[in-house]
Amino acid sequence: MMLTKKVGSKICFVGDGGVGKTSLIGRYVYDKFDDRYITTIGTKVSRKEIVLDYPHDNIRFKMDAMIWDIVGQKAFRGLLQEAYFHGARGVIGVCNLTDKKSLESLTDWVKSVKNVVGRVPIVLLANKKDMEEEVQLSEAEIRNMARGLSATYLYTSAKTGENVRKAFNTIGREMIKNQFNLY
Ligand SMILES: Nc1nc2c(ncn2[C@@H]2O[C@H](COP(=O)(O)OP(=O)(O)O)[C@@H](O)[C@H]2O)c(=O)[nH]1
Ligand SMILES: [Mg+2]
DSSP, rough: OOEEEEEEEEEEEOOOSSSSHHHHHHHHHOOOOOOOOOOOOEEEEEEEEEEEEEEETEEEEEEEEEEEEEESSOOOOOOOOOOTTOOOEEEEEEEEEEOOHHHHHHHHHHHHHHHHHHHHOEEEEEOOOOOOOGGOOHHHHHHHHHHHHTHHHHHOOOOTTHHHHHHHHHHHHHHHHHHHHOO
């Protein structure tokens, strides 16, 4: 019989406005994609259980994930930032494949996270993979950034759903590795 262990966790999304953070969360948590661009204000927290199996250790983790989304990017400073990152166990950094600057920005985003919580697992998502004709970033550039941030990376599309579940499973497994030393 498999042992089930419940764990809580906070996952923070970072990345420039428009890269697809809210859409990726929407796709994962509610399985929908909204094509309109809605600029929301404040911070939104969604909740979803991530189930992770470790057959070799006979353990199933049921991770109660609190997924934090930044909204109103411009006002995101100082104390607000601290409250947002406080207690984060994992970070998903998102860039937009059709916007070169959005990859570079991740350096500062991750710096801000580290100032508050120190080292936590990071997964870098190169989003909008479906927009093939407009891609501005090479895989080498993404790989280099990921290496610099000690992050793993994945190509995603919130529109088609490609790799969205995998992105959350990957950060989940990284957090379990970090916390329980399980692989
Ligand atoms: N084609 C395409 N559009 C996307 C994708 N992800 C997000 N978008 C669109 O990009 C815009 C910004 O997305 P949003 O999730 O609000 O970005 P956020 O500011 O990072 O939360 C919206 O118009 C989305 O519909 C994607 O994977 N593919
Ligand atoms: Mg958003």
